[in-house]
Structures are given as structure tokens and as C-alpha cells.
Amino acid sequence: MNMKQDPGHEIDPTQRPPQMQRIGLIGYGAIGRAVHELLLIHATGTATVAGILIPPSASIEPAAQNESLVVTDRLETLLAADIDIVVECAGHSAVDAYAVDVLRAGLDLVLVSIGALADAEREQRLRHEATAAGRQMLLPSGAIGGIDWIGAARSAGLSEVLYRSRKSPLAWSGTDAEQLVDLASLTSAAIFFRGTAREAAIRFPRNANVAATVALAGLGLDATQVELIADPATRHNVHEIEADSAGGSMSARIKGMPDPGNPKTSLMTAHSVLRTILHRRTAMVI
Numbered sequence: 001m002n003m004k005q006d007p008g009h010e011i012d013p014t015q016r017p018p019q020m021q022r023i024g025l026i027g028y029g030a031i032g033r034a035v036h037e038l039l040l041i042h043a044t045g046t047a048t049v050a051g052i053l054i055p056p057s058a059s060i061e062p063a064a065q066n067e068s069l070v071v072t073d074r075l076e077t078l079l080a081a082d083i084d085i086v087v088e089c090a091g092h093s094a095v096d097a098y099a100v101d102v103l104r105a106g107l108d109l110v111l112v113s114i115g116a117l118a119d120a121e122r123e124q125r126l127r128h129e130a131t132a133a134g135r136q137m138l139l140p141s142g143a144i145g146g147i148d149w150i151g152a153a154r155s156a157g158l159s160e161v162l163y164r165s166r167k168s169p170l171a172w173s174g175t176d177a178e179q180l181v182d183l184a185s186l187t188s189a190a191i192f193f194r195g196t197a198r199e200a201a202i203r204f205p206r207n208a209n210v211a212a213t214v215a216l217a218g219l220g221l222d223a224t225q226v227e228l229i230a231d232p233a234t235r236h237n238v239h240e241i242e243a244d245s246a247g248g249s250m251s252a253r254i255k256g257m258p259d260p261g262n263p264k265t266s267l268m269t270a271h272s273v274l275r276t277i278l279h280r281r282t283a284m285v286i
């Protein structure tokens with residue numbers, strides 16, 4: 001076929017493999033970098049990072065450099081890189097700064113900082129914008145498992161959900177935990193927070209996104225109970241769910257390895273983002 005080339009456009013969408021997804025990453029810390037590395041290994045021909053949004057005056061060394069990779073501190077510049085889907089992995093304030101504009105630009109948004117949705121007004125606004133744009137916010141399971149069961153149990157009569165997060169004192173440093181417990185002098189595990197998923201996600205924005213994930217899948221942010229624990233005896237990020245429903249009960253425990261780039265974050269989180277991205281193009285979704 002004799003295709004007419006337009007020298008004014010570097011990328012001709014008709015020349016792409018049909019399944020190729022061009023990804024825009026917002027945030028290039030532990031998760032952003034890991035997602036980029038995983039895509040290079042597991043998504044050849046299916047997905048590629050085309051642009052990365054970083055804070056003004058920040059600098060990064062991308063996991064792979066090519067001439068067309070855009071690194072910018074402006075959303076418009078990121079989206080101009082012919083992006084198909086945006087992956088936010090930068091934190092709650094980045095959700096505020098960019099999520100609405102991404103949806104209004106007609107793109108699906110993978111939202112990793114799920115705890116940002118604990119702000120009811122923000123959640124409503126984003127749901128409204130996604131609906132108006134005919135796009136989706138895709139919430140990966142992140143560091144936790146069992147979200148499918150909780151979601152299914154909702155229609156089977158879910159009555160009680162408790163999420164418990166246990167991490168090393170180091171993983172809680174620099175958070176509100178420091179006001180609730182003396183992290184440095186702990187000799188045994190301390191439950192320093194008991195409350196709702198909404199309170200947990202708002203108070204611990206870098207550590208309790210999973211609380212919001214479990215809640216949004218199941219009983220909601222105000223009816224899901226959360227316990228947060230600092231445990232000097234663990235080197236894992238341990239996530240537990242106990243749930244009861246008319247369809248049966250669930251007891252799950254995940255001993256997650258911390259991400260080498262950020263002890264607050266579980267290594268599996270980036271893998272779950274990879275799974276979310278790959279699922280958009282597979283013939284079979286499980």
C-alpha cells in the first residue's frame with residue numbers, strides 16, 4: 001500500500017502496531033521508574049513509555065533513552081507526545097493537579113494514588129469528568145490482592161471488612177505515625193492507628209492507598225475498618241484483609257517486599273500497574 005507520508009508529524013498512528021499503547025507517566029519515583037523498566041521487559045510491541053512528567057526543576061535518568069521520549073514538567077507537552085493512556089504514580093497532589101485535564105483530553109487514567117479518592121469531593125469530580133469524557137479511571141490492585149473477591153462479595157452481601165497494614169518503623173518515618181508513636185524506640189509491634197479507610201487514606205497519603213483500594217472495591221471508605229502497625233520485627237510490607245459476607249468469609253495475608261527505591265511502597269505495586277496496562281490489549285482478561 002502506498003501511504004502518503006506527512007513529514008510534519010513524527011508519528012503516524014496508522015503505522016503503529018494496532019495494539020501498541022503510548023504511555024505517559026506522571027511521576028518517576030520508585031513506581032514510575034519500575035513501571036518503565038517492566039514495560040521494557042514485558043511489553044515489547046504492546047506498550048511503550050512515550051513521555052514522562054516530572055516536577056519543575058527535577059531531573060531524571062530514564063530507564064531507557066530514545067530520541068522521541070519526552071521528559072517535561074508540563075502536562076500539555078506530555079499529552080502532545082501522542083499519548084494513549086496516562087499513568088499517575090506521583091502522589092495525591094499530582095492527582096489534583098492533572099487528573100481532570102487528562103480525562104478532559106479524552107484519555108483513560110491509571111490512578112495509583114488511590115487514596116486521593118478519599119476526598120469525597122475530589123472523587124465525585126473525577127467520576128463526573130470521566131463519565132463526561134467517556135473515559136475510565138483504572139485503579140490497579142497495587143500492593144494488595146483479593147480485590148476481585150471483595151468486589152464480587154459486594155453483591156453477595158458484604159457485611160464487614162478490616163484491612164491491616166504492618167510495616168517497619170522506617171516505612172512510617174516522615175508520616176503522621178511519628179506523632180502517634182515513638183518509631184525509633186519501638187521494641188515490639190505498635191498499632192498506632194485504628195479508624196476508617198477514609199481517615200487512614202487522608203492522614204497517610206503515602207502509606208494507606210491500599211486502604212482506599214479495599215474500601216472502594218467493597219464497603220466504601222466510611223464502613224471499611226483499618227489498622228496501621230509499625231513493627232520493628234518485620235522487613236516486609238504486610239497487608240491483611242479479613243472480610244465477611246453472605247457468600248463466605250475471607251482471610252488474606254500478603255508479605256510484600258518493599259520497593260528498593262522506597263520502603264513505604266511494596267515492590268508488587270509496579271507489577272500490578274503493568275498488569276493493568278497489558279490487560280487493555282489482551283484477548284483474554286483474567
Ligand SMILES: NC(=O)C1=CN([C@@H]2O[C@H](COP(=O)(O)OP(=O)(O)OC[C@H]3O[C@@H](n4cnc5c(N)ncnc54)[C@H](OP(=O)(O)O)[C@@H]3O)[C@@H](O)[C@H]2O)C=CC1
Pocket residue numbers: 026027028029030031032053054055058089090091092093094097112113114115140141142143144205206207209210213261262264265266269
Ligand atoms: N495503590 C497502591 O497500592 C500504592 C500507591 N502508592 C502511591 O503512589 C505514589 C508514588 O509512589 P512511589 O513511586 O513509591 O513514590 P516516590 O516518592 O518514590 O515517587 C513519587 C515521584 O513523583 C514525583 N512527583 C511528585 N509530585 C509530582 C507532580 N506534581 N508531577 C510530577 N511528578 C511528581 C516525586 O518527585 P519529587 O520527589 O521531586 O517530589 C517523585 O519522584 C505514592 O505517593 C502513593 O500515593 C504507593 C504505593 C502503593
Ligand SMILES: O=C([O-])CC(=O)C(=O)O
Pocket residue numbers: 143205206207208209210211237256264265266267269
Ligand atoms: O505499597 C504498599 O505497601 C502500600 C502503600 O504504600 C500504600 O497503600 O500507599
